[in-house]
Amino acid sequence: MKRIVVLMKKSGLWFWSVSIIILLVCAVMCWQIWQHPEHIGLLPGSLKHKSWLISLCAGTGIMTACLLLMFFSTRASGKNHFTHDVKQALGDDAFAPVKLTRTETLWQAELLAIKTHLRRRYAFFWRCNVRLLLVTGDDTAIAQLVPGLKEKQWLEGNRTVLIYGGSLTAQPDSEKYAALRKLRRSRPLDGIVRVIGENQHLTPQITDHDLRGLEKIGEQLRYQPPVWLWQLCDSAWSQSGRLTQSVGITLPARAVPEDIVSQLSALLPQLRAQGLAQVAENRAYDFLLRLGQQLLQGGCERWKTRLSPWLYGARQRVPLRGLMFSLADPPSGHQDGAENHVHALTFPPAWQGILDDCTRVRGRRVGMAWAQMLAWSLMAVTGLWAAGLLLSFGLNYQQMSSVAKKARALVEHPAVSDAQLTALHELRNDAGRLQYRYQHGAPWYQRFGLDHNQALLRAMLPWYGVASNRLIRDPASAALRQKLNRLVDSAPDSERRAALAGPGYDQLKAWLMMSRPDRADGAFYARTMKTVQPTLRGVSPGLWQSLAPDLWAFYIHALPHNPQWKIIPDSTLVARSRQVLLRQIGQRNAESTLYQEMLNAVRRNVADVTLDDMTAGTDARRLFTTDEVVPGMFTRQAWEGGIQQAIDTAAHSRRDEIDWVLSDSRNAVSSDLSPEALKARLTQRYFTDFAGSWLNFLNSLRLTPANTIADVTDQLTLMSDVRQSPLIALMNTLAWQGQTGQQSEGLSDSIIKSAKDLIGRDDKPVIDQRAAGPQGPLDDTFGPLLQLLGKNRAGNVMSADDTLSLQTYLTRITRVRLRLQQVAGASDPQEMMQTLAQTVFQGKSVDLTDTRQYGSLMAASLGEEWSGFGNTLFVQPLTRAWETVLQPSAASLNDRWRRSLTANWHTAFDGRYPFADSKSDASLPMLAEFIRRDSGRIDRFLATELSGVLHKEGSQWVPDSAHSQGLAFSPAFLRAVNQLSQLSDILFTDGSQGIRFELQARPSPEVVETRLTIDGQHLHYFNQMADWQSFRWPGETFKPGTLLTWTSTRAGARLFGDYTGTWGLIRWLEQGQRRQLDRSQWMMSFTAPDERTLQWVLRSQLGKGPLALLDLRGFKLPDRIFNVDATAAAQAFDTNSDITDMDGAE
Known part of the structure; x- marks a missing residue:
């Protein structure tokens, strides 16, 4: 309490006034809590009410006792001190020496004496009214300024205490300054006076010693007081009787050297005026004029130089406040021999400047002022807490009054109206706010020990429940009951019931929520009630739709904490609604x-x-x-x-x-x-x-394109590299992911299974379909892949071919890669490539073909759902290599086909009939040389060069689907060779060259007779019964040709046409019109020059017979077997010849 009073720095009257006011406030609060506790939210007679009343009464009593004790103790102490002073003034008692204990030092005793003296003279609050000044310097100078200070150690007068500080060059007395610090902790000293003798000057060395000594004193005191320099002056004449005054300057806190010059310069007019007045009075009074003359004649600059190290700019911690000047005269009021007032001092006017200034300026704290900071912090916390109590009291009182007023208004006016709904919503907001504050804490301004949110919430909820049940719960329950009655009363299997069943489930759920607080869902309930109860009688629709959802949600949210708000639903209606909904939902x-x-x-x-x-x-x-x-x-x-x-x-x-x-x-x-x-x-x-x-x-997944042998080889190398293969890394990932959820067969399961197998050995199936290894939910999907990787080796289980494995596939890939590297590294890569491809074309098995088949088998073993993955990883890499090998060779084979067959064909048949409309006939034996089955040039070429990729099915040449992948056969080529193959079957039916067919003449209007001769074979028809006539082409005659004459009813025999040569029959057939009667008969119609029609029916033994030769008209043998991009074929060989053989990847 003493420290707080000291820090308050107020008079005793202020302290007692504030204390009495606080005591009265506490008494009023005690009476308020005793008589009217409801005003501050306390229930009369409650435990909390009694606790508050007892606490406040006890606190008020303790505070009253402390104040009374302080009052009487102060009066007793003052009385004793007054009596002691009176006795000393009368001289009745001798001055009692101070008794020192073993633990006390001399300075502790001195400071105790100072403290006792000041308390007796200036009462309890002497620390606020007394100035403490430390006088330092040489003893001679101190004695000239304050005689007797060294002997007495301290002198007091005019509310000022001068304490002897000694020389600054000596080591500071730690015990002295420790005791001095305890004398007045907040501000041990009001200032330090450094006395400079008459013949002394502030040299840099003296200045440095002084500053260091002052800093040490500040460290001992933990407080650095302001410093005044006092320069003692001398005079050749006696100055007794001269009127003295305070002469000096004061410096600002952050003074600069120019401030010294300006302050001293401003002092000169005053010195001059007062000095002239004193000299006029007595010529010996020259102190002021002499001082002004010294300052005017360079003294200002000298003092500027001397005081510069003392200023703030020199980074000194010692605050220099001023510079004073005076003569070395002793104080007029001091009596050196007095025994009754040994420490009394009367200050001359020369001290007035320092005495006035030290009350206006403060030093600075050295280090951290823990005690002061703690005291001020305690004061601040106490003040804030008191303000918080008042604020909390006001806010809580206003909140409780508002809630009570709203609750009473709702209960006292039960009619349903807009005002009732609005008031209920406002009370709901208050309840929601109180709930939030109860869960998350009240705002800071409502706490301070007066938070009543929880109690207020408990008190208001019953009142809110009454109004909410009347306005919200009961109408909602009635509306839901009505909706459910409509549902159960609807006709079964009707559209109306189907339409009502959808929202009916939500309505039943909402109704049951009102009876089961543990199932409460505010958002669902409010959403359902929007459709069930869009209006309420007595409330405007807009206001109802705006406020009702929030009230519904709050009701259902609060229901678990207030089970008394629940309803009791009709069990019969609930059961019937469930039956209807179960049938509808299903x-x-x-x-x-x-x-x-x-x-x-x-x-x-x-x-x-x-x-x-x-x-x-x-x-x-x-x-x-x-x-x-x-x-x-x-x-x-x-x-x-x-x-x-x-x-x-x-x-x-x-x-x-x-x-x-x-x-x-x-x-x-x-x-x-x-x-x-x-x-x-x-x-x-x-x-x-x-x-x-x-x-x-x-x-x-898609395979990265590769167009050259080098690219394909790089891909195969990367694929088969055990350390760097993305394929192996991907397979490892898939194997790990594919075993997700697998569970190994436990020991007990294995024993039970073995026992069952032993007992039912006769019924044991040949293939056990139960997996013997780990079983997982992904076995149906990843099982084939895990089988390839060797991760699903279950015994006695039907699985894929054991020869299929990723390791075998990679080994085969390595072989293919080495073969391709051999091709790329050969001296003639193109020749070696063609040799390799030729073995494929000729149907000889090589590593590339076997590996392609192996990859296709692996892809097929994965199943249809893995088709894209298997094709990309196991088929396409080899297909790409296959294409790289075969495409350039296909271009070479096209050239060989062109040289060996197409060129000879063009030479033999271009411009000749039937291939062209020409009078020159093609050589039928030469045609047979080309198209004869097996022994013809075309068949021999295809059987020799393309037996591996092209085979004959009947009379049709068909590409091998397994070995021709990557090869694009020319459709024109296939059509041409198949057309010639069919023609060969017709032309060489019995092994010899020739076609056998039959003709039957048909009667024609106004035609009497027709004669047809084909290679010496005759057909004479004169309208008798038609008969079949057999022919062979070409006939056995030395003059082949075809001749047709006819005789009409109006003219004799006339020539229709004479077609000479082997191809005469074909030329004659070309002139007629054909109409197919069935698979082997055609109606041939010829128009005579007189517009009459001559008709024969041609019946062939195979196919179209001689009519097949008509299809040779415009026929050209294609120049290409395969459709090959010449650029791609050339690019396939665009590879570096010095490809490094990567045997390490094998």
């Missing part, structure tokens, strides 16, 4: 929502998996690319890190969302909603989506 559908929530919760924690992630450490883009990703929630990390636990949690803690709505108890729930069934469905659904996501990603 199944529960909350499983999809649960599944999506589970995925959404994991999606935020697992990143999507890209191709680079699956092939980490390899350059996958050189081999295959894709823009697709696998969602992170469908990975093994997601399954093991969250999905599996989420499914287990859902299976054991949640049933279908509509169980409690449509069933009376859990026993009524069907078995498909059991935790085990729910877990199985969620797991199956997850792994179905899991497999689909991976299949979608893997089937989207």
Whole structure:
């Protein structure tokens, strides 16, 4: 309390006034709590009321006792000190020496004496009214300025205490300054006076010693007081009787050397005026004029130089406040021999400047003022707490009054109206605000020990419940009951019932919520009630639709904490509604929502998996690319890190969302909603989506294009490199991901299975379809792939071919790569490439062909759903190599075909009939030389050069689908050779060259007779019964040709045409019109010059017979077998000849 009073720095009267006011306030508060506790939110007679009353009364009593004790102790102490002083003044008692204990020092005793003296003279608050000055310097100078100070150590007078400080060059007395610091802790000294003797000057060395000594004193005191320099002057004449005054200057806190000059210069007029006045009075009074003359004659500049190290600009911690001048005269009031007042001092006017100035200026704290800071902090906290108490009291009182007023208004006026609904909503806002503050804490300005939010909430909720039940709950329950009655009263299987069943479920759920607080869902309830109760009688529709949703939601949210607000639904109506809804809904559908929530919760924690992630450490883009990703929630990390636990949690803690709505108890729930069934469905659904996501990603892989042998070789090298293969890295990832969810067979399961097999040995199947190894939900999808990787080796289980494995495939890839490197590194790559391709064309098996077949078999073993993935990884790389090998060779084969066959064909048949409209006939034996079966030039070429990629099915040449991949046969070539093959079958039916056919003449109007001669074979017809006549072409005659004459009823025999040569028959047939009667007969019609029609029916033994030769008209043998891009074929050989053989990748 003493420290707080000292820091307050007020008089005793102020202190007692404030104390009495505080005491009265506390007394009023005690009376208020005693008589009217409800005004501050306290219930009369409650435990809290009694606690507050007892606490405040006890505090007020303690404060009253302390103030009385302080008052009487102060009076007693003052009385004793007064009596002691009176006795000393009368001389009755001798001056009692101070007794020192063992723990006290001399300066502690001196300071105790000073403290006692000042307290007796200036009462309890002497620290606020007394100035403490430390006088330092040489003892001679101090004695000239303040005689007797060294002997007495301290002198007091005019509310000022001068304390002897001694020389600044000596080491400061730590005990002295420690005791002095305790005398007045807040401000140990008001200033330090440094006395400079008459013959002394402030040299740099003296200045440095003084500053260091003052700094040490400040460190001892932990306070650096302002410093005044006092220069003692001398005079040749006696100055006794001269009127003295304070002479000197004061410097600002951050003074600069120019301030010294300006201050001293400003002092000169005053010195001059007062000095002249004193000299006029007595010529010996020259102190002021002499001082002014010294300053005017360079003294200002000298003092500027001397005081510069003392200024703030020199970074000194000692604050220099001023410079004083005086003569070395002793104080007039000091009596050196007085015994009654040994420490009394009367200050001369020369001290008035320092005495006035030291009350206006303060020093600065050295170090941290912990005590002062603590006291001020305590004062600040106390003040803030008191203000907070008043503010909290006012706000809580206003809040409680407002809530009570609204609650009474709602209960006292029960009529339904807009004002009632508005008041209820305002009270709901108050309740919501109180709930929020109860859960999250009240605002800072409502706390300070007067927070009544929880009590106010408990007090208002019953009042709110009465009004809410009347305005909100009961109308809502009636509206829901009405809707459900309409549902159950509707006709079964009617459109009306189907329409009402949709919202009927939500209505039943909302109605049951009002009776089951544990199922409360405010958002759902408010959303449902918007459609059920859009209006309320007595309330305007706009206001109802604006405020009702919030009131509904608050009611349902508060229902779990206020179960007395619930309703008791009609059990009969509930049962009938459930029956109707169960028939209409048929199944529960909350499983999809649960599944999506589970995925959404994991999606935020697992990143999507890209191709680079699956092939980490390899350059996958050189081999295959894709823009697709696998969602992170469908990975093994997601399954093991969250999905599996989420499914287990859902299976054991949640049933279908509509169980409690449509069933009376859990026993009524069907078995498909059991935790085990729910877990199985969620797991199956997850792994179905899991497999689909991976299949979608893997089937989207595309092989990176490679156009040259070097590119293909690089791809095959990278693919088969054990350390850098993206394919191996991808397969390792797939093997790890494909085993997600696998469970190994336990020991007990294995024992039970063995026992069953032993007992039922006779019934044991040849192939056990139960997997013997780990079983997983992804076996149906990833099983074939794991089989290829050797990760699913279950004994006695039907599986893919054991010879199919990734390791074997990579070994074969290495062989193909080495073969291609041999081709690229050969001296003539093109020749070696053609030799390699020739073995393929000729049907000889090579590594490339076998590896292609092996890759195709691996892709097929994966199944149809892996078709895109298998084709990209196992088929396309070899197909690309196949194409690289075959395409250049195909171009070479085209050239050989052109040289060996097409050129001779053009030479033999170009411009000749029937290939062209010409009188020159083609050589039929030469045609047979080309098209004869097996032995003809075309068949021999195809059988010799293309037997590996082209084979004959009947009379049709068909590309080999297995070995011709990558080769584009020319459609014109295939049509041409197949046309010639069919013609060869017709022309060489019996092995010899020739066609056998039959002709039958038909009667024609006004035609009497026709004669047809074909290579010496005659057909004479004169309208008798038609008969078939056999012919052979070419006939055995030395003069081949065809001759036709006819005789009409109006003229004799006339010549229709005479076609000489071997091709005469074909020329004659070309003149007629053909109409097919069946598969072997054609009606041939010829128009005579007289417009009469001559008709024969031609019947062939095979195909179209001689008519097939008509198709040779305009026929040209194609120059190409394959459609080959010449640029691509040339680019395939555009490779560096010094390709390094990468045997290390093998």
